[in-house]
Amino acid sequence: MSAVWSNLEDLRSVVAEGPRGRRVLVTLMAEYWLEEGAMVPSGALVDLMAGMDVSPSGTRTLLSRLSREGRLTTVKDGRRTFYALSDKARRRLTEGFTVIRVFGTDHGPADPDWTTLLFSIPEDQRAVRQQLRKGLSWMWFAPLYDGAWITPRDHGQQAIALCQKLGVVSASLIRGRVSSAGTGFGNPVDAWDLDLARELYTSFTSILQDPLDRMRKGQLSPAESMRARTEVVNVFRGFPRFDPDLPLGLLADDWPRRAAREAFAELYDGVTEDAIDYVRSVVEQHSPAHVQDVSIRRL
Template sequence: MTSPEAAGAGTGDGRGSVQEDVQGQVSLPRTQSGSQPQNLLMTLLGDYWHGRTEHVPSAALVALLEEFGISPFAARAALSRLTRRGVLESSRTGRRTHYRLSTQPSAAAALDQGMRRITSFATASRPWDGTWRVVIFSVPEERRDVRHAARGRLRWLGFAPLYDGVWICPHDREAEAVGALASLGVRQYTSMTAQVPPSSPQGLAPIEAWDLARLRARYDEFVTTWEAMLERVRGGALREDEALPVRTELMYSWLYFPSLDPELPAELLPADWPRARAYEVFAELYDALGPLAESRVRGIIARFAPELAPLVRYHPHQGP
């Protein structure tokens, strides 16, 4: 993650945070494409060390990040910062330091939620009852950081702004949205449900809160890019040392969609909507790369802690 982000959280590009800072909870790093060390390390641990409580030698984690071009200095700085944030826990054996994912319930829950959201997205279509969930909130100008965090959290929950301060979602996530706003200290908010009769006059249809043309283009781009890689994998043309960075980048590419598209109901979309095809490509490629990437991670861990190497397991996508 996990979950674990593009700097556009809450700016309308849909790349909101997997887990914003929440009062009284562990502060997880934001997810972004590329090689940001803290996020990358959390992604790798969430994917290949999911559910494990054993401590991993720091040297092994540094070597793992080196696979992505992260310097040892930057890797150790990331370990230190994640430990201070409560995301990692450290232990020492002699002069050697070891780390594991935090056992705090809030940290484990955030990681599990992020991974589940990414790997289960678009796995099934659900009938829609025509009900919109509406959240209206206001944050004073002097609390812009809170407003930014609130927008990012709402996007991650599947909401989009119909008007300034009026956010809507086609799924029953009203309670989660209200809880997120309250946890961020937003005091002025209300929520409601709404249905829009097809024949009623209106200025802006709720579905227009999402830029469907731009969203289609993102799906089409994803399919074009990753279908070519899928053909390579099917043909056995991808080496083990390539599989780990490719699978990680695939996850980052797929990560954008849960915030861009809250699995908008089929009733509101064109018949040829590309989400299903994008999911097919992601699911097959993500799982096909899993064994190769797992083997690479095992080999790196084995260099520093042979007894831990057999515990490495890749996290599969969650099918229907």
């Protein structure tokens, strides 16, 4: 399986931002300790992260950093430390999983309403422009033109809120149909690099064939099941930045999003029972009383 993880990690480095260790730790918390009040002993997280090739010292550093940032809360019990998601982090991760649950299943109308944000930022405020662009990309916007960002999703209020937060005063929001006047560029889907998105989907589906075959034959160990579940969701959650569920009617007939979604869903749900059994067994070694805090999510 080492080649699979290596190939998947190469793909993750393209579709996801941020250090791998940090994303793995946040994913573990989101997958198994999302319920309010759920706590996990630090030793269990260290062991689980070791199975994901993150060193004990690296995990402890990440735990301290995420705690300082307010993403995790800590509880001391004698010499032992337990961690839980903060309320804010839990809300954001819940919203994120809602996106993952439906991504690739809603194909939308062929002629949708588009949300377009028009903005102008003075040249001497380049840092603000960069922050706005980064924030918009995470809301599934992409630049049709330099100061015109567009998405098929109704995310206008979030975009305006971001503008207000950053102090962008020259911004307008439009929601409706978009017609292209040009023949070379100007169609809303031109805002996305569809060649890159196709390549990412195709590579992802191909990489998953080996773990899928092994899962179907019952050859994945519980530890491998937990890792597979974590690795695939870390990659899959990044796809909306490259294709925000663009309407299939505007894309090629062989658009590979559906195949990628089906491969992800089969592996993610297929290893669920073995993955949670493994996580609970690791937690039990550190604190049997907290095994009950481990929960599971399904698509």
